[in-house]
Amino acid sequence: MPWNDNAGGGGGPWGSGGGGRRGNNNNQNPWGQGPGGGRRGSGNGQGGGEPDLEQFIAQLQARIRRMFGGGGGKGSGGPGLGLIAAGIFFVWLAWPGSAWYVVGPQQAGVVLRFGEYVRTTGAGLQFKLPVPFETVLLPEVTTTNEVAVGATPQESLMLTRDENIVEIDFVVQWRVDLTYPEGVRDFLFNVRDPQGTVKAVAESAMREVVGTTELQPIITAGRTEVARRARQIIQDTLGSYDSGIQVLEVQLREASAPASVIDAFRDVDAARQDAERAALQATAHANQVIPEARGDAVRLLEESRGYRERVIAEAEGQASRFNQIYTEYRLAPDVTRRRIFLETMEQVLGRSELIILDQQGGSGAVPYLPLDQLGRDRSPARTQTGSASRTGER
Amino acid sequence: MPRIVLISLAVILAIAVIVGLSATYTVSERESALVLRLGNPVAVINEPGDEEPGLHFKIPFVDDVLHFDKRNVEFNMAPAEILAADQERLVVDAFLRYRIVNPLRVYQTVRDERGLQQRLSAIMDDSLRGVIASIPSSEVISGQRAQVMNRIQLAVEAQVATQDIGIQVIDVRILRADLPQQITDRVFERMRSERQQEAALIRAQGEERARQIRAEADREAVVILANARAEAERIRGEGDGRRTAIFAESYGQDPDFFAFYRSMLAYDLALRDNTPIIISPDSEFFRYFQNQAGAPN
Numbered sequence: 001m002p003w004n005d006n007a008g009g010g011g012g013p014w015g016s017g018g019g020g021r022r023g024n025n026n027n028q029n030p031w032g033q034g035p036g037g038g039r040r041g042s043g044n045g046q047g048g049g050e051p052d053l054e055q056f057i058a059q060l061q062a063r064i065r066r067m068f069g070g071g072g073g074k075g076s077g078g079p080g081l082g083l084i085a086a087g088i089f090f091v092w093l094a095w096p097g098s099a100w101y102v103v104g105p106q107q108a109g110v111v112l113r114f115g116e117y118v119r120t121t122g123a124g125l126q127f128k129l130p131v132p133f134e135t136v137l138l139p140e141v142t143t144t145n146e147v148a149v150g151a152t153p154q155e156s157l158m159l160t161r162d163e164n165i166v167e168i169d170f171v172v173q174w175r176v177d178l179t180y181p182e183g184v185r186d187f188l189f190n191v192r193d194p195q196g197t198v199k200a201v202a203e204s205a206m207r208e209v210v211g212t213t214e215l216q217p218i219i220t221a222g223r224t225e226v227a228r229r230a231r232q233i234i235q236d237t238l239g240s241y242d243s244g245i246q247v248l249e250v251q252l253r254e255a256s257a258p259a260s261v262i263d264a265f266r267d268v269d270a271a272r273q274d275a276e277r278a279a280l281q282a283t284a285h286a287n288q289v290i291p292e293a294r295g296d297a298v299r300l301l302e303e304s305r306g307y308r309e310r311v312i313a314e315a316e317g318q319a320s321r322f323n324q325i326y327t328e329y330r331l332a333p334d335v336t337r338r339r340i341f342l343e344t345m346e347q348v349l350g351r352s353e354l355i356i357l358d359q360q361g362g363s364g365a366v367p368y369l370p371l372d373q374l375g376r377d378r379s380p381a382r383t384q385t386g387s388a389s390r391t392g393e394r
Numbered sequence: 395m396p397r398i399v400l401i402s403l404a405v406i407l408a409i410a411v412i413v414g415l416s417a418t419y420t421v422s423e424r425e426s427a428l429v430l431r432l433g434n435p436v437a438v439i440n441e442p443g444d445e446e447p448g449l450h451f452k453i454p455f456v457d458d459v460l461h462f463d464k465r466n467v468e469f470n471m472a473p474a475e476i477l478a479a480d481q482e483r484l485v486v487d488a489f490l491r492y493r494i495v496n497p498l499r500v501y502q503t504v505r506d507e508r509g510l511q512q513r514l515s516a517i518m519d520d521s522l523r524g525v526i527a528s529i530p531s532s533e534v535i536s537g538q539r540a541q542v543m544n545r546i547q548l549a550v551e552a553q554v555a556t557q558d559i560g561i562q563v564i565d566v567r568i569l570r571a572d573l574p575q576q577i578t579d580r581v582f583e584r585m586r587s588e589r590q591q592e593a594a595l596i597r598a599q600g601e602e603r604a605r606q607i608r609a610e611a612d613r614e615a616v617v618i619l620a621n622a623r624a625e626a627e628r629i630r631g632e633g634d635g636r637r638t639a640i641f642a643e644s645y646g647q648d649p650d651f652f653a654f655y656r657s658m659l660a661y662d663l664a665l666r667d668n669t670p671i672i673i674s675p676d677s678e679f680f681r682y683f684q685n686q687a688g689a690p691n
Contacts, residue, residue: 115422116448159572163532164585189423191466200468200489204567208539211571241466241491241564261582264589271593275600282604286611293615297622304626308633315637319644322655326647337654344658345679353670356680 092130099130103138108176108184110137120184141176141184144248147199149206157258158207164215165261169254170227172202172234177246187244194245198238202250205233219256219265227252416454421461423447428460428497435498440464442495442562462497462507466564469511471518475574482531483577487570490518490550492561499560513559518566521549534571543568 093099102125103109109121113134128134150156150169157165177183191197209229210218218226231250238245257265329336421427421440429437429452436457440447442464452459473487492514494500504510525546526534534542547566554563573581645652665671675683 112423114420114447114449117423154570157572157578159581163581165578165581185423189465192463193468197466197468197491200470200569201567204489204569207568207570211539237565237567243466257585258582261585261589264586264593268589268593268596271596271600275596275603278597278600278604279607282607282611285608286614289611289615290618293618297618300619300622300626301629304629304633308629308636311630311633311637312640315640319640322644322652323647325655326651329648329651333651337651340655340658341678344662348661348665349671349673349679351667351669352665353668355670355672356675357672358675 095131097131097136100125100127101136101138102126106140106142107138108141110139110184110188111135112137117185117189137188139176139184139188141178141187144173144175145195145198147172147174147195147202149199149203150254155203156254158210160210160215160218161212162214165258166210166215166218167254167256167258168206168210168218168252170202170206170230171251171253172198172231173248173251174198174238174245175248177244179246183244183246185244186242191241191243191245194243197241197243198234198245198247201237202230202234205237206230206250208233215257223252223255226255413454417451419450419452419459421447421450424463424465425461426464426494426497428462428501430458430460431456433458435501438497441497442493460497460501462494462500464494464497466491466493469514469518470569471515471522473570474519474522476523476526478526478531478534479528480530480532483574484526484531484534485570485572485574486522486526486534486568488518488522488546488566488568490514490566491564493564494560495562496560499558501560503557503559510559510561513557514561517550517553517557521546521553525549531573534568539568539571 096102101109103121103123105123107123109126110117111119111121111128111134113129115135118134126136128136148169148171150167153167156167156169158168160166176187187194206226209226213222213226227250231247234250235247238247256262325336419427423440426441427439427450428435429439431453438444439450468489468491470489471487473485476484476486478484494510500506500510504513525542529538529542543566546568547563550566551563554561572578645656673679
C-alpha cells in the first residue's frame with residue numbers, strides 16, 4: 001500500500017476518524033505479536049513494532065528450546081505451551097478495545113468488521129468481536145465544531161456586487177448530521193478532512209453571497225440575510241457531497257468596510273451627526289427667535305393699549321377740566337377771560353427774564369440787544385445796557 | 395525424535411500463520427483496492443457501485459494489493475492570475491472535489507494520487523482560463539458566479555472524461571476571484587472618495603436644512619413683530635381718534651373761548667423758567683402799568 005499511507009492521514013487502513021478514538025492503533029495486541037505476526041498483522045507496520053516483535057519471537061524460541069530441552073518425554077511440553085496460549089488468549093479478550101469498548105455520551109460507536117461497516121451503537125459499554133475481526137470508531141457526533149473564516153486579509157476581504165470591498169469575518173458551526181440514519185456513516189466514510197471541507201465550502205459560499213449583494217446592506221441591515229443565504233449554500237453544497245455534516249449556524253462576527261477605508265466610512269457617520277447637529281442648532285435658534293418675537297409683539301400691543309387708555313384718559317381729563325371752566329365762564333365771560341389772561345401772564349412772565357422795550361422811546365435808533373449774552377448768563381448777570389430795564393423775580 | 399517432531403510442528407504452524415495472513419487483506423469502507431498479480435491487474439475490490447469492504451483473500455506472495463481512497467477529496471489549485479474577457483486581470487483561487495471511481499484507470503493513467511493531482515492541476519488551469527477568458531470580469535466576481543462555476547465544472551468534466559483518468563468530478567468552486575493588489579488599492583481609493591463625497595453631501599444638506607430652519611424662524615419672527623406693530627398702530631389710532639372726538643365734543647361748545655383758553659394753557663406750559671421775553675409797555679398786560687388813575691380806557 002504505497003500511497004495509502006500518506007493519503008489516509010496516518011494509521012492503518014481505517015486511518016483517521018473524526019477525532020474519535022482509534023480502534024486498534026498502537027494497540028500492541030498480543031495476537032498480532034504472535035509467532036505469525038507478519039506483514040499484515042493488524043495493519044500497523046509502523047512505530048516500534050518490529051524490534052519488539054523480533055525480541056518476542058526470540059524469547060519464544062528460547063523458551064520453546066528450553067522446554068524441549070528440559071522435558072524430553074512426549075507430552076510433557078503440552079501443558080506449558082497450552083498455559084502460554086491460554087494467557088495470551090485471556091489478555092487478548094480483556095484488552096480494552098479488543099472485545100469491549102465504551103462509547104461516551106457525545107460519541108457514536110461505529111463497528112467495522114475487517115473494515116466493513118456492520119453496526120452503530122449508542123453510549124455505554126458495548127461488546128464486539130475481538131480486534132482483528134472487529135474494530136470500532138468513536139466519532140464525536142454531538143459536539144458542535146467551529147470553523148472560523150476571515151482571520152487573514154486574504155480570507156476576509158471580499159468583493160461586493162457594486163465592486164466595493166467588504167471585510168467579513170465569520171464562524172460556521174457544524175456537527176455530524178444525525179437527522180438521517182446514515183449521517184454518521186457518511187461523515188466517516190465519504191469526505192476526507194471534514195473541517196477543511198467545511199472551511200473551503202463556507203468561504204466560497206460567502207464570497208458567492210457577498211458578490212451578489214451590495215456593500216451597504218452587508219454592513220448594515222442585511223447582515224442576517226447574508227448569513228442566512230450563506231448557510232443555505234453551505235448546507236446544500238455539503239449535502240451534495242453526502243458529507244453527513246449539518247450546518248447549525250453561520251455567524252457574521254464582523255462585516256464592515258475594510259480597515260484602510262474605515263475612516264472614510266466613519267466620516268460619513270460623523271457627517272450625519274454634523275448635519276443633525278446643524279439642524280438642531282438651527283431649531284434651537286428658531287426656538288429662541290420666535291418666542292422672543294411673540295414676547296415683543298405682546299409688549300408692543302400692551303404698550304399701544306396703554307397708550308390708547310392713557311390718551312383717552314388724558315383727553316377726558318382735559319375735556320372735563322375745560323367743561324367745568326367753560327360752565328363757570330359762561331356765567332361771567334369777560335371777567336373770567338381777563339382773569340385767566342392775567343393769571344397766565346403772571347405765571348409766565350413771573351418766571352421769565354423780562355425785557356420791557358418802549359418802541360416809541362427810541363424812535364429812530366434800534367436798540368442794541370446782545371442776544372448771545374442773554375442766552376449765556378441768565379441769573380448771575382443782572383445788568384442790562386441801553387434803555388432796557390429789568391424786573392426782578394418775585 | 396519427538397523433539398524433532400515438535401520443532402517441525404512449530405515451524406509448520408508458524409509458516410501456516412504467515413501464509414494465512416499474507417493470503418488475506420482487508421478493505422475499509424472508505425477505500426477500494428486494486429489487486430495486481432505479478433504486476434497484472436486482476437481485480438478491483440469495493441469500487442463505487444460494487445461495495446464489498448471487509449476481508450478478502452489473495453494468493454500469497456504473488457498478488458499485490460494497492461489501496462485507493464474512495465472518499466470525496468479536495469484538490470485546491472494554487473491561485474492563478476487569469477485574464478478575463480474584458481482584459482481585466484483576476485486572481486482566481488478555485489478548488490475541485492473529486493472521488494476515485496475507477497482505481498484501475500487511475501493506476502494506469504497517473505499511477506497514484508500525486509500523479510492524479512498533477513494532472514488535475516493542469517486540467518483545472520486549462521478549464522479556468524478557457525471559461526474565464528470568455529466572461530467579463532464583473533460576471534466572475536459577482537453576477538453569475540454560480541453559473542461560472544458550473545461552466546468550469548463542465549469543462550473540467552469534459553477533459554476528465556476524454557482523458558479517462560478514473561475519477562468523478564463532484565464539484566468545482568471558485569474560492570476567491572479577486573482583483574490583483576494594485577486594482578484592489580484602486581478600489582479602496584474609489585471607495586474612500588465615494589465616502590468623502592457622501593460625507594460632504596450630507597454635511598451640505600445638513601447646512602441647507604439648518605439655514606432653512608433659521609430663515610423660516612427669522613421670517614416668522616419678523617412677521618409676528620410686523621403684525622404686532624400694525625395692530626399697535628391701530629390701537630394707538632383708536633386712542634388718538636377717541637381723544638380727538640372727546641376734544642371736539644368738549645371744545646366745540648365754544649371754539650373762540652377754547653382758542654383763548656388753550657393758548658393760555660400753552661403759554662404756561664411752553665415757556666420755561668428764565669425765558670427772555672421782550673415785551674412792550676403798551677401791551678395788554680401793562681394796561682394799568684402807567685395809568686395811575688386806574689381808569690378804564
